Amino acid sequence: MAKRKRQFTEAKIERMIQEGRGQGSGKDYLPWLTIQDVPSEGRATRGVGWTTGRRHQLLSDIERDYFYLLDYCDDVTDIREQFPLLPLEETQMIAEKIGVEHPKDPKTGIPVVMTTDFLITYRDKTLARTVKPSAELENERTIVSRACLACDEQLGLDAGTSLALFRHFIARKIWSVDMTERIIPTLPAKDFSEKHSDIRLEAKGG
Incomplete structure (x- = not known):
């Protein structure tokens, strides 16, 4: 079976936008990235959430564990994972302003759409959260x-x-x-x- 091409091009980014990636809410939300789009760190998981009633795209063990906490909380009413920071021009402008290089696809050199791991609706607030692995949290129990x-x-x-x-x-x-x-x-x-x-x-x- 041929492997899915994971390189990002301008045409692919536009196609993802047209597909509705990163749009919608609740059960109708489509993550910007799926397990097939990127190599995952750890064991990728597709879990059906109690909060949203849809299958979530979780790219690592730590994302999965944090998702379980969010899904458990009664005050969380929506969980949108792999949420895109669009438009792309804005993140490029921010990167230039603070003097850092904007992420690019290593093969095509095209600037990629940045994402936050979770966009959470908590009570009447919307919160963005990114989780990173920690050696302390990764210890086996x-x-x-x-x-x-x-x-x-x-x-x-x-x-x-x-x-x-x-x-x-x-x-x-x-x-x-x-x-x-x-x-x-x-x-x-x-x-x-x-x-x-x-x-x-x-x-x-x-």
């Missing part, structure tokens, strides 16, 4: 904590079942935790409580 593994053994469950249920209860907001704190499976579970059924129904995804 232990898959089955000792407490969950002991629970699996005592109940005769497959290894990892209790930990999966723990994560599921948090994702569905059955258990309430401080989402500003990093959840590390190797540490004791603390400071979480059970949500009442009327609150649980407010969680996205049904």
Whole structure:
């Protein structure tokens, strides 16, 4: 199978605009870039969002993880990934003004359309966010904590079942935790409580 040409030309950029890339909102939004358009860093993901009801184009593990946080938040009403900074002339002017070279396609030399990883609608505000990998965030964590593994053994469950249920209860907001704190499976579970059924129904995804 022939590989898709990833080089950007003026004709390709114009065609992408005509296709509606980077336009629309909610379920009708089309990302400027898709997984096929660029080589991804890490494992690219196409995930259907609870917030938008559409399949998202996430180009790295860290984009995927940040997307999960956005999709979990009740105050986020729209998530637009790979959002283009158009018109191109404006980013070129900004680059010239601050004295930096505008990004170009390495093969064609054509200035490329810059993007922000996420354009987020949060309450009544629109926020642009770009996420970058960090060595600290990329460290691998232990898959089955000792407490969950002991629970699996005592109940005769497959290894990892209790930990999966723990994560599921948090994702569905059955258990309430401080989402500003990093959840590390190797540490004791603390400071979480059970949500009442009327609150649980407010969680996205049904």
